[in-house]
Amino acid sequence: MRYMEISKLQRLLDLLRQQGELHSPVLGDDGVTRFELLPPGKLPDLAAIRTQLPPKKYLLHPQETILTYQADAGYRVPLATVPAMILFGLHPCDLAGISYLDRIFLGDEPDQLYLSRRAALTLIGVSCTPDEFCSCRLYPSPLEAWYDLFFQQSVDGIAVSIGSPRGAELMKILDDVMEERELLLPEDTRCFFGRKIPLPPESELDQGLPEWQVLAGHCIGCGACSVCCPTCSCFDVLEFGGLDGSSAERLRRWDNCLFRSHAEVAGGMSFQKDRAQRFRYRYRHKYRGFGQVKGVPGCTGCGRCRAFCPAGLDLRALAGKLEGDAS
Amino acid sequence: MKAGLPTSATITSVRKLTSDTTLFALRCDDPAAAGAPLPAVASFLPGQFLELSLPGIGEVPISYCGIPSSDGTIELCIRHVGHVTIPLQNAKPGDAVGLRGPFGLGFPLKSYENQDLLLIAGGLGMAPLRSLLLALLVERGQWGELTLLYGAREPGALLFLDELLYMSQSSDIRIYLAVDRRGSCLEGIPHCRAALLPALLDQVMLQPERTHAALCGPPIVYTPLVERLNQLGLADERIHLSLERRMKCGQGRCGHCAVGTYLCCTDGPVFNYAMLKGIEGALV
Ligand SMILES: Cc1cc2nc3c(=O)[nH]c(=O)nc-3n(C[C@H](O)[C@H](O)[C@H](O)COP(=O)(O)OP(=O)(O)OC[C@H]3O[C@@H](n4cnc5c(N)ncnc54)[C@H](O)[C@@H]3O)c2cc1C
Ligand code: SF4
Ligand code: SF4
Numbered sequence: 001m002r003y004m005e006i007s008k009l010q011r012l013l014d015l016l017r018q019q020g021e022l023h024s025p026v027l028g029d030d031g032v033t034r035f036e037l038l039p040p041g042k043l044p045d046l047a048a049i050r051t052q053l054p055p056k057k058y059l060l061h062p063q064e065t066i067l068t069y070q071a072d073a074g075y076r077v078p079l080a081t082v083p084a085m086i087l088f089g090l091h092p093c094d095l096a097g098i099s100y101l102d103r104i105f106l107g108d109e110p111d112q113l114y115l116s117r118r119a120a121l122t123l124i125g126v127s128c129t130p131d132e133f134c135s136c137r138l139y140p141s142p143l144e145a146w147y148d149l150f151f152q153q154s155v156d157g158i159a160v161s162i163g164s165p166r167g168a169e170l171m172k173i174l175d176d177v178m179e180e181r182e183l184l185l186p187e188d189t190r191c192f193f194g195r196k197i198p199l200p201p202e203s204e205l206d207q208g209l210p211e212w213q214v215l216a217g218h219c220i221g222c223g224a225c226s227v228c229c230p231t232c233s234c235f236d237v238l239e240f241g242g243l244d245g246s247s248a249e250r251l252r253r254w255d256n257c258l259f260r261s262h263a264e265v266a267g268g269m270s271f272q273k274d275r276a277q278r279f280r281y282r283y284r285h286k287y288r289g290f291g292q293v294k295g296v297p298g299c300t301g302c303g304r305c306r307a308f309c310p311a312g313l314d315l316r317a318l319a320g321k322l323e324g325d326a327s
Numbered sequence: 328m329k330a331g332l333p334t335s336a337t338i339t340s341v342r343k344l345t346s347d348t349t350l351f352a353l354r355c356d357d358p359a360a361a362g363a364p365l366p367a368v369a370s371f372l373p374g375q376f377l378e379l380s381l382p383g384i385g386e387v388p389i390s391y392c393g394i395p396s397s398d399g400t401i402e403l404c405i406r407h408v409g410h411v412t413i414p415l416q417n418a419k420p421g422d423a424v425g426l427r428g429p430f431g432l433g434f435p436l437k438s439y440e441n442q443d444l445l446l447i448a449g450g451l452g453m454a455p456l457r458s459l460l461l462a463l464l465v466e467r468g469q470w471g472e473l474t475l476l477y478g479a480r481e482p483g484a485l486l487f488l489d490e491l492l493y494m495s496q497s498s499d500i501r502i503y504l505a506v507d508r509r510g511s512c513l514e515g516i517p518h519c520r521a522a523l524l525p526a527l528l529d530q531v532m533l534q535p536e537r538t539h540a541a542l543c544g545p546p547i548v549y550t551p552l553v554e555r556l557n558q559l560g561l562a563d564e565r566i567h568l569s570l571e572r573r574m575k576c577g578q579g580r581c582g583h584c585a586v587g588t589y590l591c592c593t594d595g596p597v598f599n600y601a602m603l604k605g606i607e608g609a610l611v
């Protein structure tokens with residue numbers, strides 16, 4: 001098994017930097033850990049359990065231009081060349097989150113912007129130890145998580161697995177810092193990938209269950225749970241005309257199913273009128289899926305929504321039953 | 328096909344139908360050469376919809392209102408209600424728009440063969456049902472009895488009244504009209520009563536084992552209509568409804584249009600009632 005001593009981490013990062021823009025979890029001066037450019041000399045925050053925003057921000061920008069319009073040329077996709085980028089330090093749940101987004105935005109007719117960014121990304125996973133907010137152990141994600149390389153942390157170093165041809169190529173370049181070791185790896189978090197779990201029963205969506213009203217009663221509707229969720233990808237679309245009167249830009253930006261406007265149609269009529277109903281919408285999406293992800297539970301267990309909800313809510317208020325089912 | 332990218336099209340004609348509703352005809356700017364297949368967006372089934380872009384303003388989902396035509400003309404019937412649709416009130420022939428589609432699943436014409444068909448439209452729901460009606464009349468021999476029940480707020484709000492009255496003179500179809508409020512000209516309209524839409528069902532005799540119903544109207548009419556159809560013996564699978572949802576992409580991505588675990592834009596907008604039954608918020 002290929003293995004790297006932890007003392008060689010700086011050297012590894014320098015080698016990675018030669019292959020593209022290197023981003024990883026970085027502890028900021030404000031005490032918040034976020035995925036961002038890793039400046040030379042700085043070490044990634046590999047101890048952090050979760051970044052506030054998941055890596056979806058690299059694939060779907062919080063707000064971005066999806067089309068431009070010119071009177072003489074019509075609508076165009078504003079494709080730019082995307083420089084190669086390496087995301088280093090993705091936990092298994094975040095890898096699973098990216099795989100989930102791939103299902104939605106790639107497939108038969110890939111979203112051009114998503115595709116161009118995804119193709120430029122190299123994904124390097126790192127193992128972690130779940131905390132009290134994580135639910136990957138109780139509720140393992142059945143998503144197949146794709147990665148190029150996966151780094152399993154051990155006492156004095158890192159054991160590397162290769163997950164793709166791109167990963168294999170990259171390993172050749174990293175060979176300098178690697179050595180061969182006979183290793184018996186502890187059960188790592190990847191063991192959850194690919195495991196099938198039953199879908200939660202439809203009865204949990206019963207409107208009559210009091211848990212829904214309790215959740216709805218405490219929620220302040222801030223939307224943080226969707227913003228920080230690695231698999232929430234609802235977007236709104238807006239268009240703005242240019243001052244010249246002959247050009248326009250169409251934007252998409254992150255939207256949120258807990259907002260009242262999410263299901264509103266002309267005349268203020270809404271299909272998700274009360275908050276408990278909107279909670280069920282989110283729950284159904286996360287645990288049962290719809291569209292391309294129908295039947296694919298979309299919670300990767302990253303724990304962000306629980307960790308960051310200002311009201312301390314847990315969408316899995318019915319989790320006792322859920323966890324019973326999963327075992 | 329690039330379903331995410333609007334193709335340029337031009338408005339070719341504008342016809343005011345009522346004070347707040349207009350029928351537009353449009354054609355793609357990139358016309359296929361003679362004999363070549365129609366542009367994707369001009370080749371569709373009744374019940375499907377497209378996304379219409381008004382450059383600089385925005386995009387809205389709109390049902391096809393006509394049937395595919397050999398010159399690629401697309402008809403859309405639009406009610407002017409908001410941010411995008413109100414500016415369309417001033418649109419005139421020659422104006423540029425964008426179109427993408429077709430999206431969704433339309434009415435299941437295959438299963439309608441040799442069946443009696445009952446079309447029920449409320450208000451603007453006449454737009455997609457006109458597409459279905461025209462398609463059914465083109466191949467009149469394929470189906471059994473054709474009946475249309477159509478209700479609107481008031482006589483002046485009945486869309487396509489001239490066309491419908493013309494059709495009703497032939498033996499191809501029976502048409503019954505209703506208005507909620509009795510207006511001055513009601514007496515002048517044949518086959519029209521002051522009644523709510525479900526009441527029109529009392530006028531029809533249907534053979535439930537060989538009838539399919541196709542419904543499109545405001546959400547509030549669906550529950551009473553379905554109840555009444557069930558009472559008349561029509562099975563849930565034989566009742567097709569076209570649902571409206573907020574839609575931002577048409578491609579199953581923006582997450583706005585879910586009905587249970589179905590997406591209205593890709594699994595609908597036409598659903599049979601057996602699929603919807605029991606789903607919270609499906610009909611209202
Ligand atoms: C499948 C389908 C077919 C439709 N067919 C027709 C038709 O043939 N003729 C017609 O006049 N109207 C039709 N509608 C309704 C039409 O899409 C809305 O009236 C239109 O989107 C309103 O946009 P607006 O910007 O003018 O109004 P606003 O109220 O200003 O819209 C605000 C926002 O809400 C969204 N929105 C508002 N109402 C709806 C709605 N009903 N459906 C989806 N999104 C909405 C808009 O995208 C917009 O971003 C259809 C809707 C659907 C889903
Ligand atoms: S983070 Fe908490 S309070 Fe905010 S919308 Fe989500 S559940 Fe409600
Ligand atoms: S639902 Fe919560 S725990 Fe599950 S993936 Fe989203 S943010 Fe993470």
Ligand code: FES
Pocket residue numbers: 573574575576577578579580581582583584585590591592593
């Ligand atoms: S319209 Fe975007 S998912 Fe249906």
